[in-house]
Amino acid sequence: KAGVTQTPRYLIKTRGQQVTLSCSPISGHRSVSWYQQTPGQGLQFLFEYFSETQRNKGNFPGRFSGRQFSNSRSEMNVSTLELGDSALYLCASSLSGLAGFYTSTDTQYFGPGTRLTVL
């Protein structure tokens, strides 16, 4: 079974530009979560999508947005890039995405990430 794939793996942008990152979940997984990882803040939750609906959102400005398609593939977009947006962006997929009371369907599997550098 193929794992979670993310494209592109590396991206260099300049301040003010916008960027779109893509995530293809494991086949059959309907939940996709996005995280930002930086040395200072660690891994922080951005948002989660399930069946094309955003179910949960972290504390990030509105410049960060996402969507999910009918095939469960997801994209996230960052507009008006700032230097502080430089980070590793990770997506994770799971069958159900219900992280409250753990069941095996909740397990999140991470992709390799997209390394975004903003100059």
Place this chain on the structure above:
Amino acid sequence: TQLLEQSPQFLSIQEGENLTVYCNSSSVFSSLQWYRQEPGEGPVLLVTVVTGGEVKKLKRLTFQFGDARKDSSLHITAAQPGDTGLYLCAGPGSSNTGKLIFGQGTTLQVKP
């Protein structure tokens, strides 16, 4: 606010030594997970602990979930250079939908 605090943040040891990494919170978590991440890659799940007091073993790695489900530990016996990496503990956010809260991580370096 749910927080997970890991200690130590950095650990550099010689091959063959034992080590323990701690993950603590003031909040109760229904489960905790441990991940290992290598540079440039995403975290890989090592184990999920669900029951208070639970102990799980994965070869030379032993994971424990505190009785009150507020803390967890990872113990590595006879560390090897292949154990080098970033170890992260994570627990589900209270919103119950696809959100994991992560500790800051412990960077482990095992020297041959």
